[in-house]
Amino acid sequence: MAVLQFFPPSSPVVSARLHPVVLFSICDCYVRRPDQADRVIGTLLGTVSGGVVEIKNSYAVPHNESADQVALDVEYHRNMYMSHLKVNPKEVLVGWYSTGFGVSGGSALIHDFYVKELKDSTKDIREAQNSVPPVHLTVDTVFSNGEASIKAYMSVNLSLGDRSLAAQFQEIPLDLRMIEAERVGFDILKKTAVDKLPNDLEGMEASMERLYALIDDAYKYVDDVVEGRVNPDNDIGRFLSDTLASVPKMSPIAFDKVFNDRVQDNLALVYLSSLIRAQLGIAEKLNTAAQVL
Structure with missing residues (x-):
């Protein structure tokens, strides 16, 4: 067979x-x-x-x-x-x-x-x-x-x-x-829903919310280790220590100034990009009109 x-x-x-x-x-x-x-x-x-x-x-x-x-x-x-x-x-x-x-x-x-x-x-x-x-x-x-x-x-x-x-x-x-x-x-x-992408402020807000959630998780972990509810992990402790050491030591006023300056720079870049895009659109329409005439 x-x-x-x-x-x-x-x-x-x-x-x-x-x-x-x-x-x-x-x-x-x-x-x-x-x-x-x-x-x-x-x-x-x-x-x-x-x-x-x-x-x-x-x-x-x-x-x-x-x-x-x-x-x-x-x-x-x-x-x-x-x-x-x-x-x-x-x-x-x-x-x-x-x-x-x-x-x-x-x-x-x-x-x-x-x-x-x-x-x-x-x-x-x-x-x-x-x-x-x-x-x-x-x-x-x-x-x-x-x-x-x-x-x-x-x-x-x-x-x-x-x-x-x-x-x-x-x-x-x-x-x-x-x-x-x-x-x-x-x-x-991969989604079929057509939703608009978040703008700069919405994206920053979502990033800050995720950052707050991560900080809260780290705080709860450290508190559980101190109270003896969780066994300490040397790798996690070393990572948290390196993360805290990487944060610049500055006053809240100085931090707010640096942060606001960065936001202003980003807004200026967005404005210039929009201006250039508008100029290119106008130039393209003028060029098309000139070719037709």
Whole structure:
């Protein structure tokens, strides 16, 4: 009896890590896509170590898509890839991405193309990693489930006995590598609700509220240690001591003056930025009117 089996690649990818700059670049390319294009397709660059693909960079690849086929601009892809290698040789081809919810019908053809490109590029660039398969990343930019869905896939072979039938996409774990500031931007990006961003004063107020909450937590911890309710931690105590030592020793009046001066400087920068933006808008309209006349 023939048995239907899945055969993963010889050097399987365990998981993938995505840097936020790649995600924001994909979203930007989707916003700037041609009117007739339904989605964006592009190349993923990064590194591979211990079965983990770290996706660090990307670029969009022009394509024409019909109901039953997809035609990539291969020459553009190869020229862009060689240009990236000249700037950063350590970031190599690790896969490709497309916008949309999940894997589409033409994904297998595109994936086969990148498998061949990966084999050709690894002959001279990364001999030690030439068996690592490309990763397919999908980004749901239309918020099908109410928020942006980001998934990573690898291809596994489907065989019946000794005969290879087809390849199937299998989802792999995906880790978003973000610092706190990038996480805030991503949380705003992935929501469908269109809320205005906080202005400077609102942002400062929110920051001060978080600071008060952290100070209150530190005060409660120190009080619990002094009263014997919590065992002391030398690392936390050293961190609190270094934090207190870093605070400038100045009178409340001097601190208020420095703080107010900083606020005034920020407001002046905001005003100058708005003024420059208005001047550029007027200059653009005058230039357009002059060309029409």
